[in-house]
Amino acid sequence: MSPPISLMVQGTTSDAGKSTLVAGLARALRRRGLAVAPFKPQNMALNSAVTVDGGEIGRAQALQAAAAGVEPHTDFNPVLLKPSSDIGAQVIIHGRAVANLSARDYHAYKPTAMAAVLQSWDRLCAKYDALLVEGAGSPAEINLRDRDIANMGFAEAADVPVVLVADIDRGGVFAHLVGTLELLSPSEQARVRGFIINRFRGDIGLLQSGLDWLEARTGRKVFGVLPYLHGLFLDAEDALADGAADVRAEAGAEGDTLRVVAPVYPRISNHTDLDALRLHPQVDFRWVGPGQAIPPADLIVLPGSKSVRSDLAWLREQGWEEAIRRHLRYGGKVVGICGGFQMLGRQLADPLGLEGSPGTTSGLGWLEMETRLEAHKQLVNAAGRLDAALGGEAPVRGYEIHMGVSAGPALQRPALRLDAGAAGRRADGAVSEDGQILGTYLHGLFDAPEALAALLAWAGLGDVQRVDLAARREADLDRLADAVEAACDLDALFDHSLPERALR
Known part of the structure; x- marks a missing residue:
């Protein structure tokens, strides 16, 4: 059996759009007839979900599973950290709580956690056509590089290519992308295929000179510029979501x-x-x-x-x-x-x-x-x-x-x-x-x-009035996938390995 198509989405910052992009890609690949699954090696979140095998994973991976049309499983998020204080967290491995550890003790525990991550990865590789991996925070956090299992540490261990995503709505998008790339090791830099820019508003023609500069400066392709999707209503990974007012306004109460x-x-x-x-x-x-x-x-x-x-x-x-x-x-x-x-x-x-x-x-x-x-x-x-x-x-x-x-x-x-x-x-x-x-x-x-x-x-x-949250979630996942397919060169992003047939 040939190995699955794989791609890891890493962000220049927290909340850059990693979770949302993986969900959109999962729905897009599902439309092409692929059996696809999400994967986040390590998640730190207090929003969680119960899986079909009776464990616990991050809420974002449950949403991504819905986008992929599969039941949530503990292998989709083998390590979940649920903070109980500013310096400690409950550690959940393969869906089950195993310990409450301080940040320092968890650092020593990481080799054990990485073994669990790779076990889950191997099981998913044997079952799915495509695996979409989500990083955590930024791969350029210098103090977290040692024993990393959430970003490049996993990508290197599993030999997975990477795309970097940055949120242009925050400002400083070119500095975020170039700076993140510069702070990676040579082998990690070689793993980065290119970039996706998220949440762009306005005339994309005015951005083109910046995109040309970025590609010339880094030697890597900008695979797409995703628009700012107003009123998108999807499960938040952890932070309190904004934008409820404009979502309600659409309904015309x-x-x-x-x-x-x-x-x-x-x-x-x-x-x-x-x-x-x-x-x-x-x-x-x-x-x-x-x-x-x-x-x-x-x-x-x-x-x-x-x-x-x-x-x-x-x-x-x-x-x-x-x-x-x-x-x-x-x-x-x-x-x-x-x-x-x-x-x-x-x-x-x-x-x-x-x-x-x-x-x-x-x-x-x-x-x-x-x-x-x-x-x-x-x-x-x-x-x-x-x-x-x-x-x-x-x-x-x-x-x-x-x-x-x-x-x-x-x-x-x-x-x-x-x-x-x-x-x-x-x-x-x-x-x-x-x-x-x-x-x-x-x-x-x-x-x-x-x-x-x-x-x-x-x-x-x-x-x-009747409101159906599940129906709204499905509609917004389709809307997100439509935007991803329209804005991104998926064929190039996945190195020309996707089937051409699209299923709706």
Whole structure:
């Protein structure tokens, strides 16, 4: 069997467009009839997804898998780092948490991590026609070169060609590209086929002289200049995504509007749970960061957290406890998802120190339950229905990622009924006695159109418009692939190894 077509997309900076470009290329190659898979050797992110083989990978690789038309698998992201502090992270290998390490200890662990990366790579090489690899950050970080597994260290070990992508919207694109190339070793420089410039606005004719200079200066081809795609709505790898306002404006909302706010705590995780709210044309959604005033709202959502006790302390410092108390007093609704659900209980215990120092913290106390963190992490894709009290048993689908085990009287009033195979259905979450508070462990609570409509109606929105997040994601992946195919010389990028036939 011949080796697969392969290409590694590395960026001159973080957020240069690596994840988006890999997704667009994956959809474009899928159209050409290739069995294609994404691959990110090492990802550092608090947005994650549960895979078909019951593990955990970065959210961006799950999106790229959707673009490629394959189920997410742990081999697509063999090393995932989930920061629990500024100097430490939970280390996940092949989808399973193996340790909590400081940055220095992880550096010593990297040879073990690289072995896991290459095992996954070998398995994918035997299964797919094409592999699209995403780097992390920049390959020119001098202090990270030793034992690198995320960028050129992997590309050299697996003998994969590289294209550099830079974001022109940030400014300094030619300095970014030339400077990055200059800081690579001779063998790494030889591995770089050329460049792609991302997020260009305006008349490309005015850019041509710069492109000519870049090619003459480096001896490498500019394979394409991708346009700035306004309103593109795809799952964010980790950072909070911008642009929800212009996405909503496209939908032309009329009539009632529901005001929704959510805190941006220091270790917020899986904030993509709120994408459906951000997208909805009848929702005025706002993230509230540190030091910002907490505006009046109809619905407050407490998202997931990688360090629940410390993020709860941050909430209190920022005045959220009193703001939520006042919000509930005036009839507002509250939703807590995963870590946010745990915060709503009476107590949070971490006796093993899994998310920080061992200890116990008093919760917000609005749900009669206690949560204890245990070493085993629950990782499962799940589907079921909202409880009838929340809107006529609308279907829900999502995933669970948590180490907390909750117990208490509040769980006798579940929010969801999830499928449990031969056992029928299992209860999940809780609804307060007064019906104002909902908590659940299910990430993706708002994603299904029926559940979104039911929950917005529960929160007080009348005449709810239907919004289908999955359909929008698919449409935007096609739009992205269209732009990649129109703007880039894919035949040259893949060294004339692609089939000519395009499938739509």
